[in-house]
Amino acid sequence: MGEKHKIRFEPVGIDIEADEDETILNAAFRQGVMLMHGCKEGQCSACKSFLLEGDLQMDRYSTFALADYENEEGYVLLCRGHAYSDLEIELVNYDEDMIRSGLPVVTAGTTVESIAGLTHDISLVRLKLDPDAGLRFHPGQYVDIAIPGTEEHRSFSMANTTVADGVLEFIIKRYPGGKFSGLLEGTLAAGDPLSVTGPYGTFTLRVSSDRRLVFVGGGAGMSPILSLLQQMADSGNEREAVYYYGARTERDLFHLEQMADLARRLPNFTFVPCLSESAPEGWPGEGEGETGLVTEVLERREANLADCDVYLCGPPPMVDAALPLLESMGVPGEQVFYDKFTITAAADD
Template sequence: MGNTHTVRFEPVGIEIEVDEDETILNAAFKQGIMLMHGCKEGQCSACKSFILDGEVDLDRYSTFALPDFEEAEGWTLLCRAHPYSDLEIELINYDEEIIHGGVPPRTISTSVEAVSKLTGDIYFLKLKPAEDFEFKAGQYVDIQIPGTELHRSFSMANTGSDALEFMIKHYEGGKFSGLLSSGAIKPGDELSVTGPYGVFTLRPSSPRRLLFIGGGAGMAPILSLLRALKADASQRERAYYYGARTEADLFHLEELAALDCGFVPALSEDSNGWKGESGLITDVVSRLEGDITEVDAYVCGPPPMVEAAIALLEAKGVPEAHIYYDKFTTTADE
């Protein structure tokens, strides 16, 4: 254990104690403070904040997330920053509605209940926690890769605490997804899970219409949100646009129809006999949606799709504060 320092977050006026041996973001998690974050590995810049006073030491990070000139100006990444004095930090991205609503992450043991294919390259994984595991719809966990100290992050597709269900895309060379595709992970196996993490959650007080945009395995957290809305008998109007390559890449169509979520699938590649929407999902949203300035938008999928969707939403007048996104980055190995 190192020295402990006080870290004060402005403009929200929250103070926490942080040991030098832990990052500011992890310390906040442990104390139930839900700061904006993404990859937790210094790659995405979602937790980028400004140091008003004090000093930090940074673990290794990507200069795409924090360029050298920004670091020199006083910007930092909370997921990489260790305090070396008392600190005052300005949060650039925060949500006062959820900042105090975090569930401190913990590590639990789970057993594999089921592994199956949803499409040619997306797998269903169901885990049974050894104990109740509370999480909010839209959140994710880190699953440890068996036999290693490495982990991979996956969003839950379900709600509740008695099971964890995932949709995991297989990438060539993927250290975890490869174990699913090869059958190396099978029912009865034990997997260590740490979480929950993530702020891709519903803002209960908002009356705004919901607009969901996703693609690929990015359906997982959105389906979790839709299931939660259905369970709560929410009357909030909603629409869900989902992009896939071919008709064979679509799944859960019957449930999505039953969720009353205005589901609109679109195929980016020609498919004989397909009578639905075609083209990039952002083009479909642009074509079918009128005035969306008063929506809460939730976007999840591969980074290029997420970035294109955010650009479209901002161009159509959706305030940045009402755009919530989750980039499904990959860590597949060559």
């Protein structure tokens, strides 16, 4: 362990303590301060902040996340930064309510309870937490699951809303040769131990807002959105909400019964499945289904999103296409929340 230093975050006026051997972001997580973050690996810039005072040194990072000129101006990445003196840091991207409602990050043991197929390439994985796990999370957050026998991990969002029953549920897309998802093809089985670390993430419902909710997701990106919708149903939330879900073909759709149940429990909720490649004859029948890319359907059906809170979750191409579209449709940046799969996860897991 190295020396410890005090770090003050402005303009929120929050203090933490950080050891020289840990990153500033991890120090914040350890103390239940949930700062904005994404990849946690110096690739995405979500935790970019400005160093006001002190000696901060960074591990290697991508210049895509922090350009050289930004570094020279004083910008830093908290996921790469180590404190070598007391620091004062100005947060660039932050949500004060989220920061103050953070939960301490812990590492917990789990046991595989079940693995079931949802589609030809998506699985539902249930992990039973050890009795002394002590892990809690807000709906919409995620954990890192350690890959057995390696020093690596993969990040997955919980699809359920609480650990009251001691179980974590995940919707996981299987990739051929995936370092974790490939284990779901018969290597992992009920009873196998897995270690998880979390919770992470700020893809949570802003309960102080009463704006209409627009959810946009694709593939396994349903996981955190399902958690948020279940949270709304459990709490009797009556905000108007619509969920545009993108899939290639009808065989890629799943959890339709759960969506129908949510529509019964949430009278102001509409589920819109969008098929981008081929739709069966008669699609969508009497339902709300659409054809085309989910972003195309969003643009076609939504005339005014300026007064909406928009939540995006899915692969990078979908999120990258949606962000400029939302800007062109007049949605303020502070009303857009997204959870984008990391490059590593998309490439091999």
